[in-house]
Amino acid sequence: xxxxxxxxxxxxxxxxxxxxxxxxxxxxxxxxxxxxxxxxxxxxxxxxxxxxxxxxxxxxxxxxxxxxxxxxxxxxxxxxxxxxxxxxxxxxxxxxxxxxxxxxxxxxxxxxxxxxxxxxxxxxxxxxxxxxxxxxxxxxxxxxxxxxxxxxxxxxxxxxxxxxxxxxxxxxxxxxxxxxxxxxxxxxxxxxxxxxxxxxxxxxxxxxxxxxxxxxxxxxxxxxxxxxxxxxxxxxxxxxxxxxxxxxxxxxxxxxxxxxxxxxxxxxxxxxxxxxxxxxxxxxxxxxxxxxxxxxxxxxxxxxxxxxxxxxxxxxxxxxxxxxxxxxxxxxxxxxxxxxxxxxxxxxxxxxxxxxxxxxxxxxx
Numbered sequence: 137x138x139x140x141x142x143x144x145x146x147x148x149x150x151x152x153x154x155x156x157x158x159x160x161x162x163x164x165x166x167x168x169x170x171x172x173x174x175x176x177x178x179x180x181x182x183x184x185x186x187x188x189x190x191x192x193x194x195x196x197x198x199x200x201x202x203x204x205x206x207x208x209x210x211x212x213x214x215x216x217x218x219x220x221x222x223x224x225x226x227x228x229x230x231x232x233x234x235x236x237x238x239x240x241x242x243x244x245x246x247x248x249x250x251x252x253x254x255x256x257x258x259x260x261x262x263x264x265x266x267x268x269x270x271x272x273x274x275x276x277x278x279x280x281x282x283x284x285x286x287x288x289x290x291x292x293x294x295x296x297x298x299x300x301x302x303x304x305x306x307x308x309x310x311x312x313x314x315x316x317x318x319x320x321x322x323x324x325x326x327x328x329x330x331x332x333x334x335x336x337x338x339x340x341x342x343x344x345x346x347x348x349x350x351x352x353x354x355x356x357x358x359x360x361x362x363x364x365x366x367x368x369x370x371x372x373x374x375x376x377x378x379x380x381x382x383x384x385x386x387x388x389x390x391x392x393x394x395x396x397x398x399x400x401x402x403x404x405x406x407x408x409x410x411x412x413x414x415x416x417x418x419x420x421x422x423x424x425x426x427x428x429x430x431x432x433x434x435x436x437x438x439x440x441x442x443x444x445x446x447x448x449x450x451x452x453x454x455x456x457x458x459x460x461x462x463x464x465x466x467x468x469x470x471x472x473x474x475x476x477x478x479x480x481x482x483x484x485x486x487x488x489x490x491x492x493x494x495x496x497x498x499x500x501x
Contacts, residue, residue, distance in 0.1 A: 147202070147204070150198060151206055153195065154192070154195045154206060154210055155209060157188055157191050157192050157195065157213070158209050158210060158212065158213040160188045161181070161185070161189060161213035161214070161216065161217055162213065162216065163177070163180075163181035163182070164181040164182045164184075164185035164188055164189075164217065164419050165217050165220070165419075166178050167179055167181060167182025167185075167419055167420060168182065168419055168420055168421050168423065169421070171388075171391050171421055172384070172387040172388045173388050173391070176384050176387070176388075179420075179421075180383070182419040182420055183356070183383070183417065183420075185220055185419045186451050187451070189214055189217055189220075189221070192210040192213045192214055193210070193214060195210045196211055196214065217419075222435055223417075223418030223423075223432065223434070223435060223442075223453065224418060224442050224443070224453055225440065226435065226440065227439070228439045228440040229439075230437075232436075232437045232466070232467045234467060235467045235485055235486070235487035235488075236487055236489075237342075237487065237488045238485050238487065238488075239270055239341070239486045239487075240267065240269050240271075240483065241269070241271045241272075241273070241348075241409060241411065241483070241484050241486065242264060242269045242271070242273070242481050242482065242483045242484075243272075243274075243275075243350070243411035243412055243413075243455060243456075243481065243482050244260075244272070244275070244455075244477070244479065244481035244482070245274075245275040245276050245352065245412075245413040245477055245478075245479040246260065246274055246275070246277065246278075246476060246477050247276050247476075247477040247478055247479065253278060253280070253288070254288070256476055257287075257288050257291050258291050259476065260474075261291040261292050261294075263474065264292070264295075267470075269295070269483070270295075270314070270315045270316065271312070271313070271314050271315065271316070271339070271409075272292070272295055272312070272313040272314075273310070273311070273312050273348065273350040273411050274310065274311045274313070274350075275308070275351075275412055276308050276309070276352065277309040277310060278309070279308075279309060292313045294315070295315055296314075296315070297313070297315070297316065297317055297318045298311060298312060298314065299311065299312050299318055299321040299335065299337050300312075301323040301333065301335045302333070308331050308332060308333065309333075310323075310333055310334065310335050310350050310351070310352050310412070312335065312337045312348055312350050314337070316339045317339065317340045319337075319338040319339065319340055319345065320338050321336060321337035321338070322335065322336055323335045324336065324349075324396065324397065324400060326354075326389075326392075326393050326396065327392070328389055328392070329389075330354045330389050330393070332352045332354050332355070333352060334349060334350060334351040334352065334353075334393075334397060334412070335349070336348065336349045336350070336400065337350075338406065341488065344488075345407075346407045346409065346463075347404050347406040347407070347408050347409070348411070349397065349400060349401070349408070349409070349412075350411060350412050351397060351410070351411070351412030351414060351426075352412055352413050352415075353393050353413065353416070353422065354389040354390040354393060354415060355386060356382075356383060356386055356390075356415055386415075387416075387420075390414075390415060390416055390422050391420075391421045394414075394422040394423075394425040394426050395425060397410070397426050398425050398428060401426070401428060401430070402428075407460050407462075407488075408430070408460045408463075409457065409460075409464070409486075410426060410457075410459070411455075411457040411458065412455070412456070413455050414426065414456055415454050417453065417454065418432075418453060423456070426458070427456075430459060430461070431458060431460070431461040431464070431466060432456065432457075433456075433457040433458065433459065433466045433469050433482070433484040433486075434453070434456070434482075436466035437466040437467055437468055437469045437484070437485075438469035439469070442471065443471075443480075444479055444480045445478065445479060446473070446477075446478055446480060447478055454479075455479055455480070455481075457482050457484045459486060462489075463489055464486040464487065464488055464489065465486065465487040465489060466484060466485070466486055466487075467485045468484065468485035469482070469483075469484050469485075470482075470483040470484070471483065
């Protein structure tokens with residue numbers, strides 16, 4: 137009798153826990169639809185949605201074993217977030233058709249080239265050359281003097297055309313290196329106190345002009361404000377409040393930046409590739425706003441579990457390469473585990489359809 141009472145009590149506790157995590161999963165689903173300035177409370181379940189869904193899955197398995205209908209509460213929470221799950225996991229055995237005219241692009245937050253700048257830069261260059269990269273978009277490109285810049289640029293001599301932008305002293309640079317000529321380029325300024333920036337460049341590829349938008353959006357500062365096991369209650373409370381405040385401020389800044397990038401995307405007259413470090417997950421307003429009608433290369437041709445930030449238990453995909461589905465077709469997605477940065481590079485092969493697909497064919501694909 138005692139065991140039955142304890143089991144019933146345990147079921148009751150898990151029932152309330154399951155309802156709470158189902159509500160959190162619904163909040164995570166809604167987080168991409170609302171600007172953080174409107175509903176900041178939705179941004180937190182969106183940021184931790186992977187963990188929330190994992191807990192819902194474990195609870196659902198428990199209710200299945202117990203043969204209880206409460207499993208449908210967790211099932212609903214998981215099914216609702218299938219669009220998010222497809223943004224972090226793809227069938228590992230999927231096949232794609234080879235490209236007709238292949239364009240190979242890499243985006244990489246190099247974290248200011250940690251360690252020996254020249255040696256590390258040389259290793260990154262050798263890797264990109266071995267991958268036969270045509271266009272390389274870098275974030276957190278190091279702020280160096282003219283002689284150092286000449287050295288670094290020389291390392292990437294196999295990509296002879298480049299543009300590097302820094303909005304102002306003390307802010308982080310973004311750069312584009314290309315095998316193809318760059319017609320024009322311009323930085324995209326963000327308002328506010330952000331040290332981040334974006335840029336666009338128009339490239340000429342076999343007589344066709346395409347535009348690349350390279351982004352480095354406001355950071356979350358999540359990794360920089362981790363809790364320590366040695367913290368006492370007062371320190372934990374301080375860290376939690378500070379982290380909450382920074383997540384709130386940064387999510388609003390990042391979403392405002394996404395609004396600016398979205399305007400550039402809408403006005404673009406050329407085939408478009410948008411890439412970089414968005415510092416946000418596929419469950420975010422930032423991702424949804426920038427992606428719009430563009431194709432996500434991981435969803436198109438990625439395989440298995442997709443993450444691009446190497447720390448924080450490898451939970452986050454925050455680096456992206458998006459493209460105009462009318463002109464490009466993703467054929468291969470690759471994100472290798474390199475040691476040079478806290479991010480992984482994203483390397484994507486695109487089939488550049490010079491005679492664009494008809495809307496009917498594009499819809500079928």
